[in-house]
Amino acid sequence: METTTKKQALIKAIHEQLELAYDDTLQEILELLKIRKQEDEEDEIDFEEGLRDIAENGTLTWEEHQQ
Numbered sequence: 132m133e134t135t136t137k138k139q140a141l142i143k144a145i146h147e148q149l150e151l152a153y154d155d156t157l158q159e160i161l162e163l164l165k166i167r168k169q170e171d172e173e174d175e176i177d178f179e180e181g182l183r184d185i186a187e188n189g190t191l192t193w194e195e196h197q198q
Contacts, residue, residue, distance in 0.1 A: 149157065 149160075152160070
């Protein structure tokens with residue numbers, strides 16, 4: 132419940148600032164959010180591939196672990 136309240140407060144504060152922002156700033160923010168979403172999706176794919184590799188081969192090399 133506390134996390135939801137914090138998230139709602141953050142969203143409200145962000146919304147207030149967005150209302151004051153210039154259009155080009157809003158476009159930059161949108162691009163950053165898209166980039167972040169894409170990176171998160173790529174990280175999830177990499178994680179799933181790593182788990183699949185562990186399941187198939189049993190282990191990872193130290194170099195693979197560091198990546």
